[in-house]
Amino acid sequence: MAKKLGRSTFLLEKHPAILASAAIGGKMEGEGPQGAYFDTISNDAQFGEDSWEKAEGRLQQLALQTAMQKAGVSAAEVDCLFAGDLLNQCVGSSYGLQQFEIPFVGLYGACSTMAESLMMAALFVEGGLAKRAAAVTSSHFCSAERQFRFPLEYGGQRPPSAQWTATAAGAAIVGCGQGVSVNAVTVGTIRDLGITDANNMGAAMAPAAASTLTTFFNDSVTHPADYDLILTGDLGQVGRDLLFELLEKEGVRISDRYHDCGLLIYDRDKQDVHAGGSGCGCSASVLCGSILRQMAEGRWKNVLFMATGALMSPTMVQQGEAIPGIAHLLHLKA
Amino acid sequence: MAKKLGRSTFLLEKHPAILASAAIGGKMEGEGPQGAYFDTISNDAQFGEDSWEKAEGRLQQLALQTAMQKAGVSAAEVDCLFAGDLLNQCVGSSYGLQQFEIPFVGLYGACSTMAESLMMAALFVEGGLAKRAAAVTSSHFCSAERQFRFPLEYGGQRPPSAQWTATAAGAAIVGCGQGVSVNAVTVGTIRDLGITDANNMGAAMAPAAASTLTTFFNDSVTHPADYDLILTGDLGQVGRDLLFELLEKEGVRISDRYHDCGLLIYDRDKQDVHAGGSGCGCSASVLCGSILRQMAEGRWKNVLFMATGALMSPTMVQQGEAIPGIAHLLHLKA
Numbered sequence: 001m002a003k004k005l006g007r008s009t010f011l012l013e014k015h016p017a018i019l020a021s022a023a024i025g026g027k028m029e030g031e032g033p034q035g036a037y038f039d040t041i042s043n044d045a046q047f048g049e050d051s052w053e054k055a056e057g058r059l060q061q062l063a064l065q066t067a068m069q070k071a072g073v074s075a076a077e078v079d080c081l082f083a084g085d086l087l088n089q090c091v092g093s094s095y096g097l098q099q100f101e102i103p104f105v106g107l108y109g110a111c112s113t114m115a116e117s118l119m120m121a122a123l124f125v126e127g128g129l130a131k132r133a134a135a136v137t138s139s140h141f142c143s144a145e146r147q148f149r150f151p152l153e154y155g156g157q158r159p160p161s162a163q164w165t166a167t168a169a170g171a172a173i174v175g176c177g178q179g180v181s182v183n184a185v186t187v188g189t190i191r192d193l194g195i196t197d198a199n200n201m202g203a204a205m206a207p208a209a210a211s212t213l214t215t216f217f218n219d220s221v222t223h224p225a226d227y228d229l230i231l232t233g234d235l236g237q238v239g240r241d242l243l244f245e246l247l248e249k250e251g252v253r254i255s256d257r258y259h260d261c262g263l264l265i266y267d268r269d270k271q272d273v274h275a276g277g278s279g280c281g282c283s284a285s286v287l288c289g290s291i292l293r294q295m296a297e298g299r300w301k302n303v304l305f306m307a308t309g310a311l312m313s314p315t316m317v318q319q320g321e322a323i324p325g326i327a328h329l330l331h332l333k334a
Numbered sequence: 335m336a337k338k339l340g341r342s343t344f345l346l347e348k349h350p351a352i353l354a355s356a357a358i359g360g361k362m363e364g365e366g367p368q369g370a371y372f373d374t375i376s377n378d379a380q381f382g383e384d385s386w387e388k389a390e391g392r393l394q395q396l397a398l399q400t401a402m403q404k405a406g407v408s409a410a411e412v413d414c415l416f417a418g419d420l421l422n423q424c425v426g427s428s429y430g431l432q433q434f435e436i437p438f439v440g441l442y443g444a445c446s447t448m449a450e451s452l453m454m455a456a457l458f459v460e461g462g463l464a465k466r467a468a469a470v471t472s473s474h475f476c477s478a479e480r481q482f483r484f485p486l487e488y489g490g491q492r493p494p495s496a497q498w499t500a501t502a503a504g505a506a507i508v509g510c511g512q513g514v515s516v517n518a519v520t521v522g523t524i525r526d527l528g529i530t531d532a533n534n535m536g537a538a539m540a541p542a543a544a545s546t547l548t549t550f551f552n553d554s555v556t557h558p559a560d561y562d563l564i565l566t567g568d569l570g571q572v573g574r575d576l577l578f579e580l581l582e583k584e585g586v587r588i589s590d591r592y593h594d595c596g597l598l599i600y601d602r603d604k605q606d607v608h609a610g611g612s613g614c615g616c617s618a619s620v621l622c623g624s625i626l627r628q629m630a631e632g633r634w635k636n637v638l639f640m641a642t643g644a645l646m647s648p649t650m651v652q653q654g655e656a657i658p659g660i661a662h663l664l665h666l667k668a
Contacts, residue, residue: 001335001462007413008437010463051653079341080521088422089647090442094524094658103342103521104660105450106645108424108442116439127461128335129344147649187414187439190432311440313423315481319385324428326438 002126006219008187015333016125017179018118018172019132020071023289024062025281026141026167032266037289038168039066045142045167052143053087056169057096059138059281060085063171063288064097067134071173075100078173079130082117084108085138085280086165088147092138102134111205111234112188112309113137114170114284115328121174122182122330131175138169139279148314149198161200163236163278166265170284172292180295184331186216190311192324198317201278202239202262205308208325209235210246212306216329217252224254229300231291233283233307233327234262236276261286261307283307295334303332336460340553342521349667350459351513352452352506353466354405357623358396359615360475360501366600371623372502373400379476379501386477387421390503391430393472393615394419397505397622398431401468405507409434412507413464416451418442419472419614420499422481426472436468445539445568446522446643447471448504448618449662455508456516456664465509472503473613482648483532495534497570497612500599504618506626514629518665520550524645526658532651535612536573536596539642542659543569544580546640550663551586558588563634565625567617567641567661568596570610595620595641617641629668637666 002010022039030041040062047058060083068075081100084107085092093106109116117135124130142152144165150156174182191208209232217223224230235243240260247254261283262276287305294300306329317323336344356373364375374396381392394417402409415434418441419426427440443450451469458464476486478499484490508516525542543566551557558564569577574594581588595617596610621639628634640663651657 004462053647053649053653054655084442087647088649089444089645091645091647091650094645094660095650095655098524098526098658101523103523105454105521106442106660108418108440110423120439123461123463127457127463128338129457129461187437189435189437190428192432311423311425311428313387313421313425315387315422316425316429319387321388321429324432326428326440 009184009216009219011184012122012126012182014126015181015183016122016174017177017181018292019175019177019179020067021172021288021292022063022066022070023285024059024169025285029166029168032271034265034286034290037293052140053091056092056138056140056143059169060092060096060136063169064134064136067171067173073132075102078102078132078134080124080133082107082120083136084113086110086144109326110309110311111278111280112307112326112328113280114287115305115307115330118172119185119328119330125174133174134171136171137280137284139165139281141165141167144279158274159199160274161238162274163201163262163276164273165279166277166282168281168285170288172288180292181333182330183333184220186212186329188212188326188328190324190326192322194322196322198312200238201310202236202275203242204310204323205235205325206239206242206246208327209243209306209308212327212329214250214252224257227302227304228257229303230254230258231303231305232260234278235260235308236262238275301334305330305332343518343550343553345518346456346460346516348460349515349517350456350508351511351515352626353509353511353513354401355506355622355626356397356400356404357619358393358503359619363500363502366605368599368620368624371627386474387425390426390472390474390477393503394426394430394470397503398468398470401505401507407466409436412436412466412468414458414467416441416454417470418447420444420478443660444643444645445612445614446641446660446662447614448621449639449641449664452506453519453662453664459508467508468505470505471614471618473499473615475499475501478613492608493533494608495572496608497535497596497610498607499613500611500616502615502619504622506622514626515667516664517667518554520546520663522546522660522662524658524660526656528656530656532646534572535644536570536609537576538644538657539569539659540573540576540580542661543577543640543642546661546663548584548586558591561636561638562591563637564588564592565637565639566594568612569594569642570596572609635668639664639666
């Protein structure tokens with residue numbers, strides 16, 4: 001059974017394993033530095049569907065289907081599915097995944113969803129509640145832009161702090177067996193430092209990232225040096241700089257072992273993504289694609305994966321409210 | 335540790351208890367048959383706030399605050415918070431509950447959220463992951479109507495199958511101790527029978543309710559006669575009739591011990607709510623208000639509480655897609 005360290009950090013003593021994972025991406029993601037790690041890249045942004053929303057559902061469907069194939073399990077052998085996405089009412093998940101008929105726990109954690117879902121899947125396996133559980137999430141540039149900012153046809157100009165919502169999905173199957181193990185998790189707390197700019201998600205998420213990371217270090221009595229990679233979800237350039245600044249105040253330095261999925265997914269010199277990538281699918285596809293594969297190959301042994309979410313609502317932003325953020329953390333061990 | 339019965343039903347052997355609960359309602363809910371059971375009724379539909387969305391956040395805040403007071407615990411003594419609501423990006427929860435600074439797992443289950451959050455809170459306490467966990471949800475007529483259907487100012491006509499979104503919230507604190515216990519839970523599966531009418535949520539949810547209920551009876555090897563109350567979330571008149579019809583085909587009869595929160599919350603003879611109440615706050619406030627109190631008073635001993643959610647997205651409905659439903663179940667014992 002999981003051992004509680006502090007209020008919200010859990011040491012998973014059975015070390016549930018990520019039995020298999022899959023990453024699906026769009027054309028632009030395939031052309032970026034992560035291109036080689038996607039299981040499937042579609043040059044058709046609609047993924048054969050007739051709407052952006054259904055395309056996003058298809059992304060999740062492909063991700064889960066591929067991860068189950070790689071794990072050698074059928075949908076009937078997965079006991080519980082944790083999923084969510086950025087779309088209103090999380091329709092990427094509900095429409096994309098309903099065909100599998102797996103008992104479903106819908107989550108909303110914005111871009112933190114890969115960490116939130118993987119954390120819940122690991123806790124369910126650890127607690128004997130599921131023999132196998134799946135974690136799935138996605139994002140799609142076109143469905144996200146029209147919902148959160150402006151429809152693409154409007155041609156709105158993007159400021160330098162803006163991030164590019166990845167058209168991508170990731171899925172992981174957790175169970176007992178061979179694979180990268182989930183050693184510990186920390187449930188995040190909502191943080192809000194007053195950012196009101198819907199084009200500056202990185203800054204809205206950095207305080208939550210700093211809070212969850214210091215909570216984990218305190219609870220587990222460990223230090224950055226105990227890990228060979230500390231990976232955030234999608235803080236991008238602006239959020240990364242702010243995270244370093246916030247951690248510096250606490251005397252925590254992570255820059256020599258730090259990466260951000262939002263900065264890994266695109267080549268910012270060649271791809272016009274401004275401050276980096278974002279969206280649930282960004283950290284999901286980078287984790288489920290390259291990172292887990294590199295861990296299996298021995299490149300990384302101890303990884304802290306912390307996906308961050310800006311709980312951003314266009315309605316609240318229009319009302320002048322600040323954007324709260326959240327970050328959940330997993331300690332993964334090869 | 336929870337004992338697994340079948341794929342998605344869990345017998346909670348430590349019997350986590352609902353230590354306290356609270357229900358908050360608006361003026362119309364206060365005038366209905368549940369009026370006496372609300373902890374607070376506000377005649378101001380904006381709850382002192384300057385937007386409907388913030389009013390809904392305030393509803394959740396009041397519900398959690400009151401439940402914690404009744405349980406005699408502070409926010410720092412609650413280890414984990416499970417919450418969500420109907421608003422895009424679940425802003426009722428994120429804006430309403432962030433001040434408590436409790437580790438937060440955001441959920442999206444539409445009107446099934448009271449059951450989803452309570453189920454997760456109970457599983458966390460059962461598994462030793464939380465000493466105390468809270469489950470919170472809400473809905474607000476005005477924020478829901480303008481988001482899902484038409485802004486109130488439009489004056490759109492409501493068909494007879496339409497339900498009235500309750501302005502209400504419920505919160506429960508789960509832990510080890512005295513109180514109604516959570517004896518078993520069943521995680522629901524998404525079901526979709528092809529309902530495309532956004533004004534007929536009851537019909538969209540009934541298939542999921544039938545599926546979860548029969549799954550629970552099969553997994554637990556029990557029958558309707560083993561329970562003195564089977565309570566659905568907010569099927570309303572149309573959904574209730576359809577549920578009976580679907581269960582009849584499986585040879586299951588529940589009508590002699592059945593209630594629906596959507597039919598309990600308003601007096602349909604005097605209050606113009608058409609097919610009944612709905613919204614996350616409907617089943618949340620009926621459960622956290624009258625039902626749990628009546629269980630403590632000995633009126634009901636064995637209750638099946640099954641909140642149902644229509645995972646309805648205006649975007650998908652406009653695209654002609656059907657509305658999927660989900661239902662999660664808890665067996666509560668006095």
